[in-house]
Amino acid sequence: MARLAQTPGLTDVQRSILETVREFADREIIPNAQRLEHADEYPSDIVDGMCEMGLFGLTIDEEYGGLGESLLTYALVVEELSRGWMSVSGIVNTHFIVAYLISRHGSEEQKRSLLPRMATGEVRGAFSMSEPGCGSDVSAIRSKAVRTGDDFVLDGQKMWLTNGAYSSVVATLVRTDVGADSVYGNMTTFLLEKKPGFGETAPGLTIPGKIDKMGYKGVETTEMILDGVTVPSSAVLGGVDAGLGRGFYQMMDGIEVGRVNVAARACGISIRAFELAVAYAQQRQTFGAQLTRHQAIAFKLAEMGTKIEAAHALMVNAARLKDSGARNDVEAGMAKLLASEYCAEVVQEAFRIHGGYGYSKEYEIERLMREAPFLLIGEGTSEIQKTIISRGLLKEYKL
Numbered sequence: 001m002a003r004l005a006q007t008p009g010l011t012d013v014q015r016s017i018l019e020t021v022r023e024f025a026d027r028e029i030i031p032n033a034q035r036l037e038h039a040d041e042y043p044s045d046i047v048d049g050m051c052e053m054g055l056f057g058l059t060i061d062e063e064y065g066g067l068g069e070s071l072l073t074y075a076l077v078v079e080e081l082s083r084g085w086m087s088v089s090g091i092v093n094t095h096f097i098v099a100y101l102i103s104r105h106g107s108e109e110q111k112r113s114l115l116p117r118m119a120t121g122e123v124r125g126a127f128s129m130s131e132p133g134c135g136s137d138v139s140a141i142r143s144k145a146v147r148t149g150d151d152f153v154l155d156g157q158k159m160w161l162t163n164g165a166y167s168s169v170v171a172t173l174v175r176t177d178v179g180a181d182s183v184y185g186n187m188t189t190f191l192l193e194k195k196p197g198f199g200e201t202a203p204g205l206t207i208p209g210k211i212d213k214m215g216y217k218g219v220e221t222t223e224m225i226l227d228g229v230t231v232p233s234s235a236v237l238g239g240v241d242a243g244l245g246r247g248f249y250q251m252m253d254g255i256e257v258g259r260v261n262v263a264a265r266a267c268g269i270s271i272r273a274f275e276l277a278v279a280y281a282q283q284r285q286t287f288g289a290q291l292t293r294h295q296a297i298a299f300k301l302a303e304m305g306t307k308i309e310a311a312h313a314l315m316v317n318a319a320r321l322k323d324s325g326a327r328n329d330v331e332a333g334m335a336k337l338l339a340s341e342y343c344a345e346v347v348q349e350a351f352r353i354h355g356g357y358g359y360s361k362e363y364e365i366e367r368l369m370r371e372a373p374f375l376l377i378g379e380g381t382s383e384i385q386k387t388i389i390s391r392g393l394l395k396e397y398k399l
Helices: 012-039 044-053 071-084 086-105 108-120 239-243 247-283 295-323 329-359 364-375 382-396
Strands: 125-128 144-148 151-162 169-175 187-193 199-202 205-207 221-232
Touching (some): 012 086, 086 108, 086 187, 144 169, 151 187, 169 221, 169 247, 295 329, 329 364, 329 382
Parallel strands (some): 125 169
Antiparallel strands (some): 169 187, 205 221
């Protein structure tokens, strides 16, 4: 076991899970990631392996067929998966957020109907807030649901759905006029069930196709068109009485979890970039000496390792806070901010250590250079994290 990014205080079960996932990443993910990523091919065999390990039900309660593990366990699993290939962690991330939302805010009927199938991976989850005209500005959402008797009719266009095609249930935030004073009190989350695939996957619900991306390939990112999608009131997350007008607050709870996940992804990529850099620096010679004997390179490795340790520590702290039941919006924002920014820096340093070879598609660092920038944007940009952090700190330190 490498020295970097160790987590004290883990149980024997947690250590066993992480060891299994790490071996899986070394055996099944890393040897195939380059080929699959360059082909933008969905990693079906890897996903089947994750299903067999029970990773899709990692945090789902045992009574619903899951493993009942903590957010910390999940974050550390994501770190290991991302060390192998970030796209693989993306396949379970939105699924996990939806399972968390149902477990935390769903009705008993929704839990009994969806969680057992989500635990096996039979049903996959996707998470939808963004639209073509808005990302971080959630108040600008235009998609809406209008109540007609016992049903709701949804219209609008959603954007940037990870797992948009392979998912069978999409947690979707839309506007609902319930007479609240704030726009945020007039939003509701719906659980939209559909068939996996592209095209019209439910009456009025269309997944047009896959968005071509710079990185984060293999896992599909899509749009979702809602054109008169009619759903019963039971599709409201938590039911009408508990969920109508509460969608924004439910989604923000999920986003806090998602930001811990993004921090974990960033840690995983940083660890892999360091592994590649430190190995290459010991193999390559310049001016008659191993690269590591040049102080400029040795100092780069020292800084990279320190950044990985700092990011990992913040990520673990944010996860443990959430597991304790405490609010972790500031800590999750700090973890996401630092880990994603440091990830971009660590990957670039690894790229520089590789020299010209880093620009070749034969070398793994080329892929990491295209994946790391996504983490600066996903689950809220660095600027959004700074806004959240500063507001939280000013509230705590108000004169």
